[in-house]
Amino acid sequence: MQIDQLILGKYRLLEYLNSGGFSSVFRAREEMTNREVAIKALAKTAYPASRMRFLLTEFQAMSKIWGHPNIVSIHTVEPGEDSYVAWIVMEFVEGKSLHELMQEGPLGLTDTLNIGLDICRGLKAAHTHKIMHRDIKPQNILLTTDKQAKVADFSIARIFSETTELAETVAGTHRYMAPEQTYGAYDFRADLYSTALILYQAVTGRFPFSGEKKEIDKKKAAGEIEEIERCPEVLQNFLQKALHRQLSERHQSATDMYNELERIRQDEYIKQASELIDASANSSSPKLVEALERYRKTFRLSLSDAERINQNLFFQRRQKEEGTKRERLLTQVEKYYTLAIRYAETRNYTNALAELHKASRLCIDDQGLTKVVDNLFQKLNMLNVPLSANPTVEEVVALIQKLPDSEGMDLRTWLEHQKLVPEETADVTPIQPQVKAAGSYRHLIEEASPEYLLDQVHSDVQYPHEGEALRIFQQIQIYEQQGRTRQWLSLYNKLGKFYQRQAGGFLKKDDLELVANCYTRARFAYTVAEKQRLARRNAKKGADYYTRLARQFELQRSWEEAGKCYILAAFNHGYANMLSQVEDCHRMATICYFNAAESAHLNNELQTAYDFYLLILAIGEKMSVPTKMVSEAQKLMSEIPVVS
Structure with missing residues (x-):
């Protein structure tokens, strides 16, 4: 066999690669398709009748595992001629052994x-x-x-x-x-x-x-x-x-x-990603996001595995930081309390109260409560009443009676103020549930027609490219009113192409939100123009970029925004009939919304938490296998008192 030789009238030999005991391997080009292939030429001398069973074994073996990404595929087996018993035409792997x-x-x-x-x-x-x-x-x-x-x-x-x-x-x-x-x-x-x-x-x-x-x-x-x-x-x-x-x-x-x-x-990824996260001062830093994505690609982890690991690492770091902060706080509080006890033992009550005041302020984060504590200690300092080490009620009353009229009035005013504050301040006020716009919008995009959605998005022009799109859309509306179907269908196709081009431009600027937005709008336009193949293609791209954007929001701990992006990704995947991806996006959306709900719940923002729990339940209804977050949301939601 010679280089540049044409075999069977369709395979051009380009390069000799290697040889073994039974065959020689060449790089070749399939003339009809211009596809590069590898051809294993099997010599007749190596495969007498007694060895033909080995040849048949390889054919049978490869046919059973055809197309696996980690096995070199056979395209076809061609009958040999001259001194060759057969030619095996295989996938050409462009790399090294x-x-x-x-x-x-x-x-x-x-x-x-x-x-x-x-x-x-x-x-x-x-x-x-x-x-x-x-x-x-x-x-x-x-x-x-x-x-x-x-x-x-x-x-x-x-x-x-x-x-x-x-x-x-x-x-x-x-x-x-x-x-x-x-x-x-x-x-x-x-x-x-x-x-x-x-x-x-x-x-x-x-x-x-x-x-x-x-x-x-x-x-x-x-x-x-x-x-x-x-x-x-x-x-x-x-x-x-x-x-x-x-x-x-x-x-x-x-x-x-x-x-x-x-x-x-995965352990190695965790080790390196943990070091990277610990060394980063800001968890929302774009550089950190990019570095974690490089690590993920280096270790070839799936998006879901990397997201799960990163979330755990961020959570561990937050716990560690909170633990360190709490230890420092306890040390400082103990210091103030120790000083307060020493002052009290010497009956220096003014300084004792001052130290207790400092300790109390350290333990209160709420600005309003801090003011209440400040006022309380200010009034206590104004009293300036010397007490014995173990004062009785009679002693306290006697001392109060000896106070000047002005100080006695201050004390009575303070005591009356304390009576006005109900003891049950921790009671939770029942709320009236109200579904947030995020839930309503999700319902809207799933139920509305693409024509209606395009009408809505063009009603509010925010970016320069939307001005050009609006002009095309206004002409579409004119043609629709005139009943000129062919013309307005053609313009919908033009609008789809316009948004598709814009997506490519924004991709160069790495503006993922506008990229995903434009691909989704292109999908709407192509759907109306009856260009289903193009619509599905843009839906897939829109879903991919909404997913990437969601992952960025996750790393920034912007849970609500991440959840919205996963819902929009699921919306696009659904149009492209990619059901497993829809399920994955819904799963990630429930996780993100649950994190947002949990944060609101801990901050006593019950209305916000309730709305997020409600949204999680709505997503769960669309899942074939609802996540644990759905059942947890239902449980926590039931604990929030609601006005009937």
């Missing part, structure tokens, strides 16, 4: 974890279909340009039947075999052992067992891992388990191995 990447030096912990998780995902899919790879090694792990790992080369895979669970034929690359694989009678767990070997090698830059072939086999069988301390500490227990000499002590499935690696990855 793990072997090539490891030649550049040890990998960082994050890359090692991500690659290990990718391999486990691929193996989970294969093992689910009873396919054991049997040749997991760095050369068979291909990496995309963003280091997503894909398992390649199932040419010696073993497909188990319903009744067979053990392989007996020795196959694979000896260096990367599990101990039991060299003797026969092994199963899927051999793939996991091989995975652990390459992860150790990737993160340390060396193989865990040194020596010649037989010496390595002895060390594997004895479980003598060399220089485990060279591995990051968080990986040491994982590798000792994964490379254990006893099969029963290792991970028992690809899912087990995946779950442990995922736990380690």
Whole structure:
């Protein structure tokens, strides 16, 4: 085969990539589609009749796990000609193999974890279909340009039947075999052992067992891992388990191995994100938001996982800050009380009251209560009545009778004022529930027509681009009144294009709110123009950017705004018929609104809390599986007295 040769009249060979014992691999271009592919050319000399079953094994194996993101996909198998038995046309992975990447030096912990998780995902899919790879090694792990790992080369895979669970034929690359694989009678767990070997090698830059072939086999069988301390500490227990000499002590499935690696990855994200949050003076800082998003992408965490972790970290930081503040407060209060006791023991009541006044003010945050305390201590200081260490009622009355008329009047006035204050000041005044605009608006956008919504949004022009949109919309209204259907439909299409262009412009300015807003309006316009495909496309984009905006509001602790954005995202996802995303957005909205309600409840803003609880219940009615926040909202809502 020659470079630039045309195979079967449709595949142009562009570059020789590599070769193995049974085949050669080329990069090629599919002429009809201009798609780059990889072609594995299988030589007839390597596949006599006795070996054809291996070829058929690979075809059967790959057809069962077609399209998995962590397995190199086969597009088709073409019959060979001349000296080749077949050509396997596969996905071309534009990147390096793990072997090539490891030649550049040890990998960082994050890359090692991500690659290990990718391999486990691929193996989970294969093992689910009873396919054991049997040749997991760095050369068979291909990496995309963003280091997503894909398992390649199932040419010696073993497909188990319903009744067979053990392989007996020795196959694979000896260096990367599990101990039991060299003797026969092994199963899927051999793939996991091989995975652990390459992860150790990737993160340390060396193989865990040194020596010649037989010496390595002895060390594997004895479980003598060399220089485990060279591995990051968080990986040491994982590798000792994964490379254990006893099969029963290792991970028992690809899912087990995946779950442990995922736990380690999340722990590392928590560690780094926590350090970042603790070092940041302002939790709403855009730089902090951007840094956390970079970390999330580096660790390849899902949005929901990162949000959950970040919320917990912010909560822990707030608890820590409040705890530190409380400790400082207690120290200061004890200081004032100690001084007050000393002054009281020497009958210096003026200074004793002054110290108690300071302590009392430290413990009161409410401005109104602070004024009440100030007035109280001012009046107490005006009395200036010397008392004994343990005064009786008679002594107090006698002293009061001796006060000058002016001071006696002040005391009586103060006492009368105290009588006027009801003892039940902590009673809660019943409220009349009133649903806030956020709840009403949510109902409106779900029930109203796109024509009505466009009419509403153009009734209040706030930005320059809305002026141009209003002019188009006013012309639409004129055509509608004239009954010129074709013209106003065309203008609705023009309005959709206008808002779509504006969204692109605002995206360059990183104004997520206007981006989401414009994509949603474009969706409305395209819907009326009967351009459903474009409407759904813009709905998806609007939902994506409302979700991103919601996440920013979450990090800023702006819970109400975050909840609104999740509702708008759900609204757009619903139009695009993306039901699982609708459920996710509703779930996040209930969390955000619950946080807002809880804050209002703690501040005794019962009307606001009630409105948020009501909104949570409304969202819960639309969910297939309501969140815990819905039941909690119903419970807390019932505790608020309501005027009937």
